[in-house]
Amino acid sequence: MSPRVLIADDESDIRALVEIAVRRAGAQVLDSLPDGTAALAAAGRDLPDLVVLDVGMPGLDGLQVCTALRADTRTADVPVLLLSAGASPADVERGLAAGADTYLLKPFRVSELADRIRELTGDPR
Template identity: 45%
Template sequence: MAKKVLIVDDELNITISVEFLMRREGFDVSVAKDGEEGLSMIRSWMPDLVLLDVMMPKMDGFEVCRTVRADASLADVRIVMLTAKGREAEVEKGLSLGADAYIPKPFSTSELVSRVKSLLETGT
């Protein structure tokens, strides 16, 4: 059974590109347009991995990450933060909130794909 990947981002063009990349790797992909929608889909759809943007309307990525990590039933969900805010402090913040990886935008597609694959296969 294909692994489930959820993309949460408010930038339409970015979701199109990431969706394309994930599908090409054979994952089952869903898209959410903001933090709230993303969180509810995490709960209902139970993805294996979430690609989470930070700057989003309604609920930002940090908040979504915190909420997911506070919920024991979602402990297996891998979280990869994607953001255009590349400062050190924000990388720290994302990781300390329990994100499994933090990838700054603009990212290299091959790197994104390999990080996602390795997280889903080995858990690291």
């Protein structure tokens, strides 16, 4: 069975690009949502194999969702990939401190995101 990926980004065009990368990585989109609150609820209902979060979203942002996922024993070990336009070393450090496994800057190449998805879901292709 292919890995299932939960996506949360408030920009529909970015969600569409992430969905393409997920499929290129041989995974499937579990859910694709516009905000962190919905993503956190979805992860609690149906455990994903990977969560891809935008850092800057309304409601709960990606850092808050990542922190909450790490605090919940059900989702603590689910890999998290953060996406953000924030390019400073401090932004990356905050993302990793929140518990993210990796941090990818926007704009990203779909092929690069697909590679990261494969790495995080254990498919080394």
